[in-house]
Amino acid sequence: MNHPVHRFYAALEARAWTEVAALLAPDMIYELPQSRERISGRADYVAFNVAYPGAWHLSVERVVGSGSEQAVWLTVTTGADVATNLAWLTLDDAGLITRLVDFWPQPSEPPPHRPPYVERGWHLGHQ
Amino acid sequence: MNHPVHRFYAALEARAWTEVAALLAPDMIYELPQSRERISGRADYVAFNVAYPGAWHLSVERVVGSGSEQAVWLTVTTGADVATNLAWLTLDDAGLITRLVDFWPQPSEPPPHRPPYVERGWHLGHQ
Numbered sequence: 001m002n003h004p005v006h007r008f009y010a011a012l013e014a015r016a017w018t019e020v021a022a023l024l025a026p027d028m029i030y031e032l033p034q035s036r037e038r039i040s041g042r043a044d045y046v047a048f049n050v051a052y053p054g055a056w057h058l059s060v061e062r063v064v065g066s067g068s069e070q071a072v073w074l075t076v077t078t079g080a081d082v083a084t085n086l087a088w089l090t091l092d093d094a095g096l097i098t099r100l101v102d103f104w105p106q107p108s109e110p111p112p113h114r115p116p117y118v119e120r121g122w123h124l125g126h127q
Numbered sequence: 128m129n130h131p132v133h134r135f136y137a138a139l140e141a142r143a144w145t146e147v148a149a150l151l152a153p154d155m156i157y158e159l160p161q162s163r164e165r166i167s168g169r170a171d172y173v174a175f176n177v178a179y180p181g182a183w184h185l186s187v188e189r190v191v192g193s194g195s196e197q198a199v200w201l202t203v204t205t206g207a208d209v210a211t212n213l214a215w216l217t218l219d220d221a222g223l224i225t226r227l228v229d230f231w232p233q234p235s236e237p238p239p240h241r242p243p244y245v246e247r248g249w250h251l252g253h254q
Contacts, residue, residue, distance in 0.1 A: 033211065035237040037245050044244040051242060062215065064192040071191045071198030073215065084160065086213050086230060088189065088200065103213060105232040110162040115178060117171040118164050 004095040005063050005070050012049065013058045021046050025096040032102050045100075054078040058085075068092070131222040132190050132197050139176065140185045148173050152223040159229050172227075181205040185212075195219070 011019035024042035074085040090099040138146035151169035189200040217226040
């Protein structure tokens with residue numbers, strides 16, 4: 001739990017906004033490449049999360065990385081909705097988050113003509 | 128380039144199938160959580176890639192991880208189509224890939240009522 005990535009997501013889940021802000025560099029950048037959206041600065045990033053609709057809950061599935069580059073796989077549950085969140089974090093020397101790039105891959109149907117050895121229907125699981 | 132992850136994607140890009148197979152554990156599992164598809168075993172995984180339609184080209188943007196857990200961010204270009212691929216790899220003690228979980232997040236529109244400090248329209252970039 002001393003890992004800044006774990007502390008960050010635990011603070012988000014707890015809506016511990018002061019702690020969330022304390023783990024972010026003041027000029028951090030938040031990016032959503034799929035929708036080409038960006039937020040600049042921790043004040044707006046925290047405000048975005050404070051205002052975010054829905055009773056969402058985060059569960060960290062995997063954290064990989066070393067030093068300043070980390071990748072995180074999360075499950076985000078909002079009522080009956082279960083989403084996957086893949087986040088790429090950059091940390092500075094003090095362990096503060098300077099960049100957070102968030103992906104939200106959605107369920108999809110396979111393309112036609114998959115080969116027969118492609119099994120289908122297992123449940124989306126994190127491990 | 129000695130990193131097994133870099134060697135793996137370079138071999139895929141080169142269609143160097145013998146080299147691709149040599150970097151995989153025989154009983155590796157390939158998973159596509161978004162479509163709930165799975166391929167079991169390197170023979171079928173290699174066959175899947177050999178048969179995959181389109182003149183795709185891979186470009187590794189970021190590799191993060193340490194030891195047996197790695198996360199990779201790639202850009203995959205097929206003609207005019209530019210896609211993002213996020214892969215989570217598990218390696219065994221010999222550096223062979225035992226599990227590869229592939230996500231393909233698609234472009235999306237933002238939900239309505241985004242706050243005004245969310246900028247829009249920057250180009251999807253890897254860095």
